[in-house]
Amino acid sequence: MKLFCLLTLFFTLTIQAQFQINGIVTDSNNKPLPFATITTSDNHNTITDVDGKFTLNYLVKANHFLVSYIGFQSRTIEILDQKKFYSISLSQKTDDLKEVIISNENPALTIIKKVIANKDKNNPQKKLSSFQYKSYNKLIVTANPDSIDGRIDSSAAYKDFDKKRINIDSSDYKFKEIISKQHLFQTEKISQYQFGNHKLKETILGTKMAGFKQPIYEVIAFNLQSISIYGVKYELFETKYENPISNGAPSSYNYKLLDTVNIKGRDTYMIYFKNKQKRKSSGLEGVLYIDQENFAVAKAVMRIKGVLDISGIHEFEYVPSEKLWFQSNTTFKIVKGKNDDDIKILGGTIQFDGDVEDNFEPRKKSASDFTYLLSESNNFDIHYNTNEPIKNPALYIEIKDDASKKPEAFWNEYRKESLDLKSQKTYQLLDSISIKKRIENRLGLGRKIINGYVPIGPVDLDLKKIISFNNYEGFRLGLGGITNDRFSKNFRIEGYSAYGTKDGEFKYSLGTGVLLDKNTNTWVNGYYTDDVREIASTFFAVDKRVFKIYDPRPINISTFYKYTGWRANVQSKIVPKTEAVLELARTYVQPEFDYLFNYNGKLYSNYIMTTAMVSIVWAPFSDFMQTPTGRTESDKRFPRFTFQYTQSLPNVLENDFTFGKIDFKTEYEKNYLNGQKTSLLLQGGYAMGDVPLTHLYNTMPNNLTKETIIQRITFAGRNSFETMFFNEFFSSQYIFFQIKHGFDRIRILKKVRPSLVLVTRMAWGNMENPEQHVGPEYKTLDKGFFESGIELNKIYKGFGLGGFYRYGPNQLLKFEDNIAVKISYVLDLGL
CATH class of the missing domain: 2.60.40.1120 (Carboxypeptidase-like, regulatory domain)
Incomplete structure (x- = not known):
């Protein structure tokens, strides 16, 4: 987002x-x-x-x-x-630079090794017990008008003296006229940084964004470049690269001593570094200025050159009292790079020039080719070893409630220099344009659509509820929504109704919620629901809502149970780096398939469950942001852990059975610099006591019981067994493991660039008390289930194809019955 x-x-x-x-x-x-x-x-x-x-x-x-x-x-x-x-x-010297050569190896590498050995002595977050400072940041999107041709004419055509037809467009002139008066975008912020107990927290005291009364918090939290130059990874534009002064950096980078330069009165080595990989845009490169006395970084220039040309500069001041270089200024710049394809972002096309080849005439540059983003931060009011306690240290960023309401006197106090006339006009003109064109409203609309809602007055219409399909209900037609801030910020009403064209039944749900605490997003909610649900499926109450234009797996499901009842819950983020739901529910369950549950010699065709449930997701490595509207996960990192425990309540509200369920999952993702990605998923469940089949585990099957491979072709799920037939296996305890590795997109043709993904899934399970389940025939996973496959995603227009093979103890006799071919579809927003 x-x-x-x-x-x-x-x-x-x-x-x-x-x-x-x-x-x-x-x-x-x-x-x-x-x-x-x-x-x-x-x-x-x-x-x-x-x-x-x-x-x-x-x-x-x-x-x-x-x-x-x-x-x-x-x-x-x-x-x-x-x-x-x-x-x-420049002309080459006849004499060589007088280098300090400590050994026979590359002198630059010798210096870098000393930098690595002295990192802890020079890293403020290692050497100092605590520190704090304020920072003023200004970010602009602009262009240099002197670089733009800006010929004035209409979009007309004329002939020159050689009778050649020339087309002239006035768009460059208009762009140059605008950019001479104002920036395209501008934002400022004043932050206080505090470090203590090995944690760094940013508190945003003031923020100002041209064209927006309410700042876009996602932009504020966007990590353009690493704050520290000494981390294991260095980050540019939310992409992590191996730091050229990390312990393992000498095996990944080449180094060259360029010069000796005086910075802030101290002599430094100027060392160029570049990733050893030979491929284009293979990684980070730049220049480090290394203090000759203590081997600290006195200045750093980091750069990535590819589709986007990105650079980050770190400047430092030497603090004699601490014998330390402390960061004083950072600069981040991003301009359009070169690529042989146009890039589509959110429906718009960005053009790039490729490498010039013979008989290739580059296109005329448009005004947008000269646009760039520039972010500059200046640090001041620096204090060392303050030992001042940090409020809410688990938060990475906290935005004060009045940050966007600061008067001009506040900004004049903290700005390094007064705003020039161009910057002043940027605020005035963009604010008026934003109001006129309702840009803030349109951005809010886009955010809601991505999450699956369309606002209509005080209600957000739920796009997921309009239409869907499965083999039991047929086409499910419905209408649903939830009230938004225009209705109330502290109270909400939500609900939906739906009708199945095949089962001929109406379903509905109605709920309400009250906000108890805005800072921790604590809500008390109540719901009443009459609907159907897939049997033996696992739902984690804390899972985020995922909006898809289509949800492929439910299309093939035909076995459901009807449930009617109420539930009340409290959802909160009060515990740092977690989100939790505590729920009490009473549900009437009626299986919509041939099934009876044998409990103490009595056969139940329907039953009542009264349960208490706690569900929690813990993201210990993620960064969280506190905004005036609540707490959000600003930087999602892995691994993350989800735990859920459900317990029936005997003799409460006519509850029929006594049981407990423990469910958990662990997710991990790793993105590589070469565009590859590995993801791991470990999930399991353990049901104890007397649990009907409807509430056990089916381990996500997604294969139809048909004779031929062609007849079984369906859409692939995300984490489902593509070769496992529906209702083939059931378990009261199970464990599931999946590994996916995706490679960078492969270019076959200009518009055919599939993404190759290798997938392996496996599961083991057991069924206790199988005699309790009367009706359906099924197998157990005692010996395990295994499948592997290859996906070619986004072959054309988002569509792809995958093939999967079933092997191991549960392999079927006929070879072709172990094969599943699936269609995939990935909606590509260009991000």
Whole structure:
């Protein structure tokens, strides 16, 4: 959701010129010199990128700049008023740089090893017991108007002297006119960072977002770059890379000593690093400035160049009293990179130039090619070893209730410098545009649609309830919804009604809830329901609602039970990094298939269950954000654990049976830098006592009982056994394990790029007291069930194909009966 919001803003908002000079540094053979040092006459530093290119802010005081590179003669370049681009060629020195060589190995690698060995002495989060500071951040999406052609004309055509037909579009001119007056997007925030007990917390004191009265919290929580330079992983644009100074980094990176540079009065080594992989966009690269005395990082430039060109810069101040470099400024910039395909994001197309080949004419750049995102943070009011207690340390981010309501005096107090006229106009114009075009409302609408709702006045219509299909009800037609904030922020009503065209029955549910505590999202709810449910299925009360345009597995289900009753629960996030539901329910159950439950010699065709249940999900490694509207998981990490316990209540409200159920699952996902992904799922259940078949376990089968493979072709489920037939196995105890490994998309044709996924599933189970279940024939999983398969997802327009094979003790006699072919569909939003 955070990525959805930020990319939407970055690529779809099309609205002080920043005077700059640009250039390229090359050698005598016209080959670019990456990471050459550019130093202005007023002592500002920058470096060239991997292509030797640089951008330098045009400062009034600066009249020249110095270009230096290891092994080359330095050059001083005069800044001319009208000149915007400088092509600079450096001549190679006849003498080598005097390097400090400690051994016969690469001197840069020797220095990096000393950096790694001294990390704990130089890392503020290791050396200091605590610290705190304030930070001012400004993020803009803008463009340099001087880079845009901006020819003025209508979308007309004319012929030049050579009778060539030329089409001219005025869109560039309009874009340049807009971008000269304002930014496309702008946001500011003032934060207080506190570190103690090995935890870092950000409290946002003030936040301001152009065009929005209520800030988009997902954008605020978006992690553009790592706060610390010393972590095992370094993060850029919510993608983690191996840190070039991690313990294992020397095996993954090449290092080169470029130069020696003075920073803040201290001598530093300038070391270039690059991932050893040869493939394009293989990983992180950049420059580290290493203090020659204590081998601390005095400055860092991190970069990824691919479809997006992303860079993160960390600057530090040396603190003599602590003998420590402490971070003072960070800069993050993202511009469009190069790719040979256009990219679709939320229905819009972004064009990129590919690598130029023979007889290939690049397209004319559009205005959006010059758009970039820039985020700058300045730290101040820094205190060391304060030992001040941190309130709610389990929270990673906390946004104060009045953060978006701060007066202008507050911002003037904390801004490093006053807003220029262009930034002031950005707030004024975007606020008026937002009101006129109802941008804030439309973004809120998009957020709700992604979650499966459409707001109609004070009610959000539930898209999941409109239509579905299964083999028992046929087409299930319905209407449902829940009241929203326009109705009340502290009270809600929800419900639905549905009709099955095959079973000819109406179903309905009605519920209400009252908010007890906004900060912990604590609600008390009550429901009454008359509906049907798949037999022996497992539902975790804390599982997040997942909206799908279609839910494939239920299409094939034909065995249900009817349930009627009420339930009351309390749901809360009061315990850090958890969400819990405590529920009391009374349900009348009637199996809608040939089944009787034998309990103490009496056969039950229907029964009453009165139960108490507690369900909790624990995400110990995730980051959580407290906003004025409640607590949310800002960064979902793995593993995460879900536990649920259900206990019947004997002699309470006519309860018929005494039993207990324990259910659990553990999820883990790992994303690799090369686009691959591994996911693991371990799930199990244990039913104790007298439990009817309706409430036992079927381990998610998804195969039809048909003669041929073609007849059994259906849609694949997410975590279901594709070769296991419906109602083939039942268990009172089971354990299920699944491993999936997805590879990066394979290019077959330009528009055919399937994603290859390897899947293996296995389960073991047992059935206690099988004599209690009268009617259906079934098998048990004592010897285990095994299947493996290959999925080719997103072959074309989101559709894919998969094949699965059943093997092991429960393999069937006919080879073809062990094979299942399934269709998959993945809705691709371009994220």
